[in-house]
Amino acid sequence: MYALPRCIQPVYAPILHPKYLNRTRVPSPCPSSGWTRSFHASQNLRIHQLAFDHHDNGGKATGSPIVILHGLFGSKKNNRSMSKALARDLSRPVYALDLRNHGNSPHDSTHNYTALAEDTEAFLQQHKLKDSTLIGHSMGAKTVMTMALRDPDCCSNIIAVDNAPVDAALASDFPRYVEGMRKVEEGRVKSQKEADAILEPYAKDLPVRQFLLTNLIRPSPSEPLKFRIPVRTLANALDDMADFPFTNPDERRFNKRALFVRGTKSHYVTDETLPIIGRFFPRFELVDVEAGHWVISENPESFRRGKPQRLL
Structure with a gap:
């Protein structure tokens, strides 16, 4: 099965979507007074050290790091095969994380995207990971989007798999x-x-x-x-997982490259969300993969073939 050609530009070329840049303002913008820069915990959150797997192709992977985050109810094990493949194919070390309340990472009664972002930002600082590519699926996708908008300097680029920067109810x-x-x-x-x-x-x-x-x-x-x-x-936390911390793209924007990958059988990234994606992430590129919501596990080969080499 192959990635479906909904986007005109080839997967390997970065793309700008100017038609999405001048749409109407997102209604009911929230003030950003609660926003904190990367690597600094807000007073109400406790930072947790995250469990992780490190894949470096037997020490041969020496490029800039890739950090990959799983979705709700998942763990770093879900991304083990893909992490090994990326480390081997791209010669870049890959860190597959367990987010809080998942896998082997600590549990906490607070589970929202600000908390998930701050845990991951602390991980980047602790392991001195610079110029990283952040890949996230579903819950992980909204986490990397949150990180990119909180502090664009925390990473080089992001890949958001089957989620969008909007408040949208989870599937029933x-x-x-x-x-x-x-x-x-x-x-x-x-x-x-x-x-x-x-x-x-x-x-x-x-x-x-x-x-x-x-x-x-x-x-x-x-x-x-x-x-x-x-x-x-x-x-x-299901309601928090449906939300997104930012509502006003005039206040927070990530001007680096961003890839959005969506499953053709999934509803999480609809055409109606594309203008909002374009305003938060003006250099975004869209790729469709024939799959449901669990894109990477359902169709790993298409995901691998669909990754833009110039982004990764």
């Missing part, structure tokens, strides 16, 4: 997934098979259930399986 699937995961924990299951049977009414597609069930762990041999992610915390 996500609340069902949360309910299903709660039922699994209430069932005190002893096996993946039992968990899958309980989850099936809430997630009909087997690949989605398999994805969600990667979060199941057994705390000890005698205990039932449980999710390593804090299901209740993430359930309470």
Whole structure:
């Protein structure tokens, strides 16, 4: 399967979208007084050290770094194959992160894009990563967009996979997934098979259930399986995951290169969002990949072929 040619320019050329630059102002702009520059925590947030995997192709990857962020209910493991491929193909070190409340990273009752951005900004500072390419899928996409608008100097460019810088309700699937995961924990299951049977009414597609069930762990041999992610915390954060911290592109803008990749079967980046993307990210380029929302895992080869080499 190949990336669909919705954009006229070739994938490998940076593109400017001037027709999106002079649209009407986004309504109800919010004041930016709460914005803080990169690497400086706001007073109300606690910064967490994030778990990560480092891929450097056996020490041969020496270029500028790539940092890749997963989506909601995911982890760094979701991006392991792609991270290895990018490190090998581009000779650039790749850092695949676990965002807070996911994977092996710490849990916190606060889960919004400002918190996710500040954790990741601190990671860049701690590991002295400069001129990075930030890649994020879904929740990770809004996180890298938030970082780019908070402090454009924090990275060289961004790749946002299947999300847009707008307030938009999550698909109704996500609340069902949360309910299903709660039922699994209430069932005190002893096996993946039992968990899958309980989850099936809430997630009909087997690949989605398999994805969600990667979060199941057994705390000890005698205990039932449980999710390593804090299901209740993430359930309470679903509204925050639908929001975007910035509403006025006249106040915050990222004038470096930005690639937006969307799945052709997904609704998260509609044509109606393109003018807003163009105002926040005036040098953005759009690439479509034949896939649903989980673009990288559903169609990794098209994602790899569709990446702009001059951006990466």
